[in-house]
Amino acid sequence: MTSKQKYYKRKIIRSGKLIESFVYEKAVFTHRYGHPDYKPSGGRHQVADSKKKLTNREATNKRNKKTVARLIHANAYRWADEDGEVIQPKILTLTFEENLQDIDEANKRYKSFMKKLNYHVYKQKVSKLQNIVVVEFQKRGAIHFHCIFFNLPFIEIEALNAMWQDGVNIQTVRSVGAMATYLTKKMKGNNDNLAGHKNYRTTKGLLKPETFIDDKRIDAIIEETTPTYNAKYPTEYYGEVTYERREPKKKKRKK
DSSP states (O other): OOSSOOEEEEEEEEETTEEEEEEEEEEEESSGGGSTTOOOOOGGGSOOOHHHHHHHHHHHHHHHHHHHHHHHHHHTTOOBOTTSOBOOOEEEEEOOTTOOOOHHHHHHHHHHHHHHHHHHHHSSSOOOOOEEEEEEEOTTSOEEEEEEESSOOOOOHHHHHHHOOSOEEEEEOOOHHHHHHHHHHTOOSOOGGGTTSOSEEEOTTOOOOEEEOOHHHHHHHHHHEEEEEEEEEEETTTEEEEEEEEEEOOOOOOO
16 A cells, blocks of 8 residues: 555555455545544543444454455465465354353463474464464353464374373364364453453554555456455445456466
């Protein structure tokens, strides 16, 4: 995204093979305070009632889900091993035998597990494994961690059990869309146990989705892709938004 462009009416977010197109009825300013209809909400100093807090949590969780889904699309099948072979993403579920409900203690154990796992894979103290982890609270209050690893090579379940002794399950899911659906369904925004904590975290080295607001670049991407889904929805400041999911056009086979 260019800093010279003050506003735009079209935007594309590209996350791996997933391309999302947004067309806005009203101009979107690159700095929200520049929008003529913008009204400050009071920020962090404004005290919200319980209903407003719930609404805010739900809105934040909705944004978080979109962020996680895009990161999955941007990273799945984009990591390779030392021989150049693409690594199959893996889903790990980490549980606690003693019905642990303390998020700080759970996070402490998770960090210890990640250190052990990195050392097991790379034989040195590094943080090279790339993943997204979502925190889920069961109905009884127990904490589960759901992780997607993008560059974790094959590993025996016995090795995982030795590093995480409470309970671990590993599976592979070939569909990127299914991975995104699986992980985002575990994300809840209305749990008081998460107060002060995010319901997901990511490693620093993940590939990031790309955002484009330049019309020439957008036109080129539109030309190279085809729509697979579209919808329209209202917004508070930008009027009606036309949304499309697109994918690269299939190359024609030579006769």
